[in-house]
Amino acid sequence: xxxxxxxxxxxxxxxxxxxxxxxxxxxxxxxxxxxxxxxxxxxxxxxxxxxxxxxxxxxxxxxxxxxxxxxxxxxxxxxxxxxxxxxxxxxxxxxxxxxxxxxxxxxxxxxxxxxxxxxxxxxxxxxxxxxxxxxxxxxxxxxxxxxxxxxxx
Amino acid sequence: xxxxxxxxxxxxxxxxxxxxxxxxxxxxxxxxxxxxxxxxxxxxxxxxxxxxxxxxxxxxxxxxxxxxxxxxxxxxxxxxxxxxxxxxxxxxxxxxxxxxxxxxxxxxxxxxxxxxxxxxxxxxxxxxxxxxxxxxxxxxxxxxxxxxxxxxxxxxxxxxxxxxxxxxxxxxxxxxxxxxxxxxxxxxxxxxxxxxxxxxxxxxxxxxxxxxxxxxxxxxxxxxxxxxxxxxxxxxxxxxxxxxxxxxxxxxxxxxxxxxxxxxxxxxxxxxxxxxxxxxxxxxxxxxxxxxxxxxxxxxxxxxxxxxxxxxxxxxxxxxxxxxxxxxxxxxxxxxxxxxxxxxxxxxxxxxxxxxxxxxxxxxxxxxxxxxxxxxxxxxxxxxxxxxxxxxxxxxxxxxxxxxxxxxxxxxxxxxxxxxxxxxxxxxxxxxxxxxxxxxxxxxxxxxxxxxxxxxxxxxxxxxxxxxxxxxxxxxxxxxxxxxxxxxxxxxxxxxxxxxx
Numbered sequence: 001x002x003x004x005x006x007x008x009x010x011x012x013x014x015x016x017x018x019x020x021x022x023x024x025x026x027x028x029x030x031x032x033x034x035x036x037x038x039x040x041x042x043x044x045x046x047x048x049x050x051x052x053x054x055x056x057x058x059x060x061x062x063x064x065x066x067x068x069x070x071x072x073x074x075x076x077x078x079x080x081x082x083x084x085x086x087x088x089x090x091x092x093x094x095x096x097x098x099x100x101x102x103x104x105x106x107x108x109x110x111x112x113x114x115x116x117x118x119x120x121x122x123x124x125x126x127x128x129x130x131x132x133x134x135x136x137x138x139x140x141x142x143x144x145x146x147x148x149x150x151x152x153x
Numbered sequence: 154x155x156x157x158x159x160x161x162x163x164x165x166x167x168x169x170x171x172x173x174x175x176x177x178x179x180x181x182x183x184x185x186x187x188x189x190x191x192x193x194x195x196x197x198x199x200x201x202x203x204x205x206x207x208x209x210x211x212x213x214x215x216x217x218x219x220x221x222x223x224x225x226x227x228x229x230x231x232x233x234x235x236x237x238x239x240x241x242x243x244x245x246x247x248x249x250x251x252x253x254x255x256x257x258x259x260x261x262x263x264x265x266x267x268x269x270x271x272x273x274x275x276x277x278x279x280x281x282x283x284x285x286x287x288x289x290x291x292x293x294x295x296x297x298x299x300x301x302x303x304x305x306x307x308x309x310x311x312x313x314x315x316x317x318x319x320x321x322x323x324x325x326x327x328x329x330x331x332x333x334x335x336x337x338x339x340x341x342x343x344x345x346x347x348x349x350x351x352x353x354x355x356x357x358x359x360x361x362x363x364x365x366x367x368x369x370x371x372x373x374x375x376x377x378x379x380x381x382x383x384x385x386x387x388x389x390x391x392x393x394x395x396x397x398x399x400x401x402x403x404x405x406x407x408x409x410x411x412x413x414x415x416x417x418x419x420x421x422x423x424x425x426x427x428x429x430x431x432x433x434x435x436x437x438x439x440x441x442x443x444x445x446x447x448x449x450x451x452x453x454x455x456x457x458x459x460x461x462x463x464x465x466x467x468x469x470x471x472x473x474x475x476x477x478x479x480x481x482x483x484x485x486x487x488x489x490x491x492x493x494x495x496x497x498x499x500x501x502x503x504x505x506x507x508x509x510x511x512x513x514x515x516x517x518x519x520x521x522x523x524x525x526x527x528x529x530x531x532x533x534x535x536x537x538x539x540x541x542x543x544x545x546x547x548x549x550x551x552x553x554x555x556x557x558x559x560x561x562x563x564x565x566x567x568x569x570x571x572x573x574x575x576x577x578x579x580x581x582x583x584x585x586x587x588x589x590x591x592x593x594x595x596x597x598x599x600x601x602x603x604x605x606x607x608x609x610x611x612x613x614x615x616x617x618x619x620x621x622x623x624x625x626x627x628x629x630x631x632x633x634x635x636x637x638x639x640x641x642x643x644x645x646x647x648x649x650x651x652x653x654x
């Protein structure tokens with residue numbers, strides 16, 4: 001049995017590193033390599049990318065022999081709400097302005113937890129927005145527009 | 154006396170009302186995040202970095218440094234009170250500290266930790282002040298080849314001190330270096346790996362990468378299985394240690410200070426290593442080793458002093474060479490660069506007020522921690538009852554504001570989400586993020602020095618071996634790498650990290 005088991009985490013890890021290495025290697029090849037004397041922009045990255053592919057290969061080989069602990073729970077809900085939050089903020093901060101963008105960002109992030117109730121989330125986002133406007137906008141004077149052109153200001 | 158006049162300059166800089174204020178803010182914030190489990194010092198400093206850009210360089214670095222050592226203090230508070238180390242370096246403190254708390258001696262344990270830390274912090278601050286100038290003088294002799302080799306030593310050591318697989322840590326360094334190279338090539342002006350996105354031509358934003366890999370990934374990991382924290386808290390009473398306690402803590406504190414100061418200079422996370430080493434030493438030299446794990450005073454005093462001393466001396470490589478010893482120091486470098494200061498040996502000569510101001514502020518900050526934190530313990534304990542689901546939306550909002558305020562670049566926010574995902578995936582695949590961040594910071598410097606050294610040697614790679622300092626450094630790096638791969642050391646290393654978990 002033991003010869004057929006392999007470590008999923010290491011398998012994926014090896015593949016990921018190889019893929020990333022391959023990406024950087026291919027990109028480096030489109031750049032001028034130069035010589036060891038006068039290295040071009042692609043020289044050092046190409047070496048690093050090859051090293052990364054090599055290391056990925058070693059991890060891949062290791063995954064066949066040793067079985068490790070399982071990957072475990074994955075925070076799907078967390079990823080679904082947490083990762084879009086900064087993206088949303090980025091997309092709206094100029095258009096909607098600092099205040100509404102921040103309020104909605106906090107609201108989106110709140111729902112990453114199964115324990116958050118809608119009302120708590122609203123209150124939290126509201127307080128957080130007021131605090132941030134006072135501290136960052138008035139206190140530290142960060143140059144953000146509080147309300148943006150999309151709202152007719 | 155140069156040394157005294159330098160320190161005087163430092164203290165006059167650090168004790169201006171403004172800097173005292175930011176030092177206070179820093180240590181309070183640091184303690185706060187040290188107390189709250191789930192947010193580490195690295196993530197917090199990454200988030201607060203952009204906000205400090207509005208400040209003077211000195212004030213901002215003083216505040217960031219304050220957060221760092223404040224977090225060490227806060228971490229031990231929770232380790233003692235609820236057996237939950239807020240920072241990995243205080244994991245050892247939990248062993249005996251929590252036992253003391255269960256015996257009704259929580260107050261004494263906290264005071265011992267605080268006083269030991271303060272003593273160690275004071276001594277190591279002086280060590281930084283004494284050793285920084287001569288090291289700076291040596292560093293000024295360094296050419297490109299030496300810098301290249303030195304960075305190799307730093308990167309290799311970060312691998313040695315990372316958890317888990319050495320191969321994975323090596324791969325993380327390589328990936329970090331590659332990510333660091335994204336942007337415009339300094340020699341030819343060619344854009345590299347930007348995917349045609351003009352906003353990335355200045356390179357990936359350091360803050361965005363750090364916040365993503367440390368902050369967001371950490372939040373996601375905490376959201377995996379949300380448990381309600383059970384608070385079995387010991388009552389805090391009798392803050393003052395007895396005369397007997399004092400007698401028992403003197404020797405461990407002294408030993409801890411020495412161990413911590415020495416190990417803190419090592420790149421890669423000296424404070425954690427220091428506290429473990431100190432605990433092991435205390436257990437070995439004690440005439441009552443059976444007391445350890447049952448609430449031995451030496452088991453609190455030694456490691457606490459060691460980790461604080463280590464936290465302090467890890468500033469030495471940063472201030473003298475511009476080489477970060479751990480991820481937090483990497484963030485400090487990021488802060489310096491964005492403030493327009495080139496980290497390295499020139500900082501001491503070109504910006505003496507900044508250099509000595511930071512050193513002096515460390516001592517002041519440590520004093521503030523002792524004076525403030527003992528009375529404030531009740532408040533910190535209260536904070537522990539804040540549920541996590543309230544905390545992380547706040548963190549997310551601050552992350553977004555922080556990252557956006559660096560350059561008002563919307564693409565930085567997309568990078569945060571992307572690196573949050575990458576960071577989380579890598580953590581799930583059991584890869585440590587610290588080597589990646591070190592690689593990211595050092596990537597451009599490493600390449601620049603490599604290329605310059607090769608041009609100077611007319612394409613002859615033996616230049617790295619024929620120059621004595623460079624050769625010595627490379628030998629050190631090789632030795633570290635060989636040692637890490639030795640089976641016996643590997644086993645020992647696994648054990649140490651197992652204990653920590």
